[in-house]
Amino acid sequence: MGLLDDLKQQADTLRQKEQVSQEEINQNLLLAHAKLKDALHYWVELFNSLNVIKPSIIRTYYLEGGASKLEGLHQSDYNVNGRRLTLDHKDYIEAIVLRFRCASDQKLTIEKQTDAVVQRMREHLWTNNLKFDLKEFRNERGYTERGIFTINCEVPVMVTMVGDLESGRIKIVCKNLEKLGEFTNVYEFDEFNKEVLEELGKVIIAKPNNFRTLGRHQESMRATAPRVLRPDVEMRPPVSRPQPQAQPQQAPLDDVSDPTKSFLGSIKSILKR
Numbered sequence: 001m002g003l004l005d006d007l008k009q010q011a012d013t014l015r016q017k018e019q020v021s022q023e024e025i026n027q028n029l030l031l032a033h034a035k036l037k038d039a040l041h042y043w044v045e046l047f048n049s050l051n052v053i054k055p056s057i058i059r060t061y062y063l064e065g066g067a068s069k070l071e072g073l074h075q076s077d078y079n080v081n082g083r084r085l086t087l088d089h090k091d092y093i094e095a096i097v098l099r100f101r102c103a104s105d106q107k108l109t110i111e112k113q114t115d116a117v118v119q120r121m122r123e124h125l126w127t128n129n130l131k132f133d134l135k136e137f138r139n140e141r142g143y144t145e146r147g148i149f150t151i152n153c154e155v156p157v158m159v160t161m162v163g164d165l166e167s168g169r170i171k172i173v174c175k176n177l178e179k180l181g182e183f184t185n186v187y188e189f190d191e192f193n194k195e196v197l198e199e200l201g202k203v204i205i206a207k208p209n210n211f212r213t214l215g216r217h218q219e220s221m222r223a224t225a226p227r228v229l230r231p232d233v234e235m236r237p238p239v240s241r242p243q244p245q246a247q248p249q250q251a252p253l254d255d256v257s258d259p260t261k262s263f264l265g266s267i268k269s270i271l272k273r
Contacts, residue, residue: 025165029092031189032163035170036093039161040082042197043098047078050205057206059102061155061180064124068110070153073102075206095162100204103154111148118147125149128180129156155180159200169217172196177203186217 057075062068078100085094112118118136125132131152136144160173170192172185187196195214202209212218 024168028163028165028168028189029087031168032165032170033092035189035192036082036096036161036163039192039197040080040093040096042194043080043096046201047080047098050078055205059155059178059206061102061176063110063151063180064121068108070104070108070151070155072104072106073153073155074104075100075102075157077101095160098159098161098204099157101154101156103152106153108151108153109148110151111146113146115144118144121147121149124180125151128176130154130180159204172200183212185212185215187215188217191215 054076059073059075060069060071061073063070079098081097081099082093083095083097085092110121112121118134122134131154133150135148135150137146137148139145155176157176159175159177161170162173163170164186168189170187170189172187173182174184175182177183191214196211199209199211199214203211213222
């Protein structure tokens with residue numbers, strides 16, 4: 001085979017791979033749209049209910065270092081928005097963005113020493129979208145010796161559900177949910193279901209949940225996470241304990257297969273009272 005024929009064959013092979021990849025992305029777009037469309041309907045109903053019920057949910061957020069905290073923050077102002085993508089004159093749901101805030105009328109004042117510590121606190125507050133004022137005290141050389149931060153006791157929370165079309169998955173990116181910072185859960189299309197939405201809803205209203213462990217990706221992360229051994233605990237011989245007597249089985253508190261027993265169903269039942 002000559003040089004030209006070889007290059008043409010490589011080009012044809014590459015074009016075929018790109019075509020297959022584009023077909024997969026188009027298919028993933030349709031799958032993601034269908035999943036996110038159902039999820040958007042769920043969150044509109046849930047957040048509308050929460051804005052009517054106004055449940056009393058109080059949050060505490062620890063700042064960098066853990067010595068200072070924003071406490072007594074009331075959670076409110078639930079908002080949901082669907083971002084749309086237009087292709088070939090058709091609209092697809094690209095992402096769902098949930099927003100609410102945890103706030104009080106108070107302000108927190110803290111003092112930090114040395115330039116490095118002040119800069120670290122400033123970056124921490126900026127990164128987590130916290131509003132603050134800073135009064136710096138500098139020496140003759142212009143270096144910050146100490147800084148006094150006055151921080152608004154308001155934490156914006158955002159949860160973004162977006163389709164990753166290349167990997168064929170849906171990501172849930174949570175920022176400042178329960179604590180400052182960001183984490184991401186990843187789900188295959190078949191895993192992104194009512195159970196995931198229900199468990200995330202429980203997180204939002206501060207109910208017991210297993211949201212962080214749902215899905216194969218999260219299970220894999222837990223399985224590969226390093227285990228910290230504590231000699232004072234793990235090297236002890238096992239203690240024999242009497243086996244508890246078998247108890248009659250009870251139905252789970254939240255059966256997502258039955259809409260009347262689901263998390264959203266319970267919210268709706270409150271509104272009907």
